[in-house]
Amino acid sequence: MSSIELKSRAKINLSIDVLGREPNGYHLVEMIMQTINLYDIIRIKDIPHGDIIIKTDSSEIPIDSDNIVYRAVNLLKNQFSIDKGVEIFIQKNIPVAAGMAGGSSNAAAALVGLNKLWKLNLSEKELQDIGFKLGADVPFCISGSAALAEGLGEKLTSIKGLPQHINILICKPELFVSTKEVYEGLNLNKIQNRPNNDLLLSHLECGDVKFVAENMANVLEEVTSKKYKEINEIKKVIMMNNALGSMMSGSGPTVFGLFENNEDASKCKDELIKKYRQVYIVNSSEKGVEISGELK
Template sequence: MDSASFTSPAKINLFLDIRGKRPDGYHETLTWMQTIDLCDTLTLARSARDFSTLRSDNSSMPLGKRNLCIKAYEAARAAAGDAVDSVEISLKKRVPLGSGLGGGSSNAASVIKGLNVLFSLGMTDEKMSKIAAGVGTDVPFFIRGGAAIASGRGEIISPLPSLPAPIHLLVAKPEASVSTGEAYKWVKGYKGERDLDREETAARIASGDLQYVMDRMFNCFEEIVFGRLPALAALKSKLLDAGCVKAQMTGSGSAVFGICPDEKTARSAASALSADDDTLFVAACRTI
């Protein structure tokens, strides 16, 4: 096999709370994440060069060693040794940057999984997750995707069952982006106490209890980020006005997602919001 292409899905945080700062400088978090069918496309091709390269159709994306894709390649090569040769990574972006949708982390996970396929490394999900943990906070989650509760600094993953039917969503992002590092500075000193019971959550999901999902939705960043960027609060209101039954910011922002009663409502809302001059990106999606 000389090349292979992979989809690289975005995620939403249905629940996100910070439990405080750890001695190692990272934050202790508790989050419920879910992949959605808003996806980048990543292609890995064997290269005759002595080094690996990354190219993308998004000129705003950082390249070289600042990009998580290259960091993921180097981590996987360090783990696999001579079994991994140089590659050319081509990335077609659809997930907006600076949105809290996890695009960069998902791309990094796709590199690790892609190298496993391209070079027939035979790595298990557990092995790939261990490599991913050294690359970035949300990267281990994307090794399996789906629904999961993540804790620690994001490396402890407890998979959840899939809902019997997908949730239809509207995802939107204003022009403003949010730096994750800045967002954590804004919540400095915050220590949440909300809990998320894995067994109850798994049982409710398996039974298709969408009301439970909406009742548990929470993001500790939302109030603080909205206070600094009122355009995000306005965007959330627009999603609700467009027909979403519940809306929330994902990650540290700046994207906001809304739960829609059905696919028709999601598509109609996306069409209406696409005409809004203050909304940079909008898409009708569903959970996967």
């Protein structure tokens, strides 16, 4: 019996702009994405019959066909006429429904792992094309590092991301935010604070994190923060602890802060952890999905 173990990393957004809406309801975006070193563990093993079995240590995610990992396996099985089955265990560390692409990252890891396990020999680009059928964030989660994402989120341009020494504080309040409802609540004609992505990219390229942190913008934040006061409350605590900048990631509700000083980040975490259960200090990562356990 063969098996493989992978790290499946989360992301944050350093910017999100929404440029328009397609007739099918999908939104055209332009955003800067950064992989962070907060990850789930995905363990995949072959089983003799053709079933797809999902197991997890989290009570917050489904273990049936509603799980994006299940759909990823099913997609590969159907596309390549695979009659083997798999058992996949998802060890969750990334907050669920948090605007951090946790589910997309898990699906990305399943595709990368099964490509190895089933010897499909698909290139990264081929895996990304398959991943896009599952969700717009999956292609980025496969490649990781940092990228400018355009179109529906699938057009990726590799960029220079945050340097390793920057501390990224993550705080996820106990809220459930519907991405669909956030996008539906966005009035494209009344967006006031759009990011200047060209400017952000040029300052990332020269390592000016202070400028990036002070000029990050997420057009979805206005929608989510109007509904949930916790967004601005967390940002206030982060900024009072000497962060370079703070913003909501994705459609929320996760808020992050960028810190140059580790002591400031730790002090901020100590303050936030009194009220919020999921607070982490992490760094940027060059890899989205990483094989951490060899095939046996």
